Amino acid sequence: MGETGGVMGEEKNTKWKYVPDMGHHMLPQAEICCRDQDEKLVAAQISEEQAAQFLKHSETEQENAVWDNGWLQEKLDMLRASGNHFLLLLWGEHEEKCLLFLSDTKRVRPLEFLDYLMPDFGLIRGDVSCASVRVSSVILKLQMEAQGTEKTIEYLMNQAESYFRDCDWIDAREYGEAHTEEIKSFEYYRKKRVAWAYVKTTDVSPAGTTLWIRSLENESGLEITAAEDTYIMIGCKGEIYDIERQKFENSYETTNEPLDVFMQMMDFWPELQKLPEQDFISIDEYARLCYPKQEAGIYARRLEKRTKIFPVGKSHEYFLGRKGDYMAVRPDDLTDIYVIRGDIFGQTYEEN
Secondary structure, three states: OOOOOOOOOOOOOOOOEEOOOOOOOOOOOOOEEEEEOOOOEEEEEOOHHHHHHHOOOOOOOOOOOOOOHHHHHHHHHHHHHOOOOEEEEEEOOOOEEEEEEEEOOOOOOHHHHHHHHOOOOEEEEEOOOEEEEEEEHHHHHHHHHHHOOOOHHHHHHHHHHHHHHOOEEEEHHHHHHHOHHHHHOOEEEEEOOOOEEEEEHHHHOOOOOEEEEEOOOOOOOEEEEOOOOEEEEEOOOOOEEEEEHHHHHHHEEEEEEEOOHHHHOOOOOOEEEEEOOOEEEOHHHOOEEEEEOOOOEEEEEEOOOOEEEEOOOOOOOOEEEOOOOEEEEEOOEEEEEEEEOHHHHHHHEEEO
């Protein structure tokens, strides 16, 4: 592969280090191995033969699944036994490089992580725990040259370090309770009189059912539990989120108008599945239009860098914001903090 070897000298101003192996026999005989102790991330460059062995039995015949459940659980158990949260594998020769990323925590979504490492350079496939991507070696080399890096594994580790460092990580409960006055100093915006759609979760499935939603903002999907007090909101672009019934009734006026998917012309149509069966549910059959009440509004601030917001009670699911998006806060609950994409914000909100 042209970049083999053990410890390869001192790393410059980085948190990660070269290590002789991955520990706990997680992947024997890796050609190059690195570890970020702070983030519990291990990366290894392996041969194509090792990759084939690692991926053995990973394919699944189960519809709507990316990886075999047994294989995935085995690899996640191996990862945890090694004392790490993340594993990044690199292999490939000549025209193409392949990456695979495993995460045992919802604080980092594999699809989002690989998209950060390789933005717009390859087709990423995966789910909430594992994702992979194939990248042109030529494109990757150009990116490495721009960074002044010769070794692929060094480039990837530097990108991974930037992923964790160049991002604000916000816990909604802690932030809302500790920054009350700051939040109230944000600009106040009213919702424009544009149609939204809503679905009562108990209309699509009995209370207690676990539902999986793939949305515009989160391709890995979000799990919610059907309940009388839980509704699903669908925005004009296909953005989707769950909302408590009381907050919904405080903010929206309901109608019996059905959602016309052709009239809405959404950029993205959200997927809804019932778990664990993974049965698809046609969400548009249950959706009805609603309109913001005149007094409905939010505090909001434009984001100047990548930001992750971990909402209250969502088991470490997070909203991801980028520069130009908005951090939004409900006035009636300052711990209810989320992200609105910049273009969607301009379509749906106006200054008070």
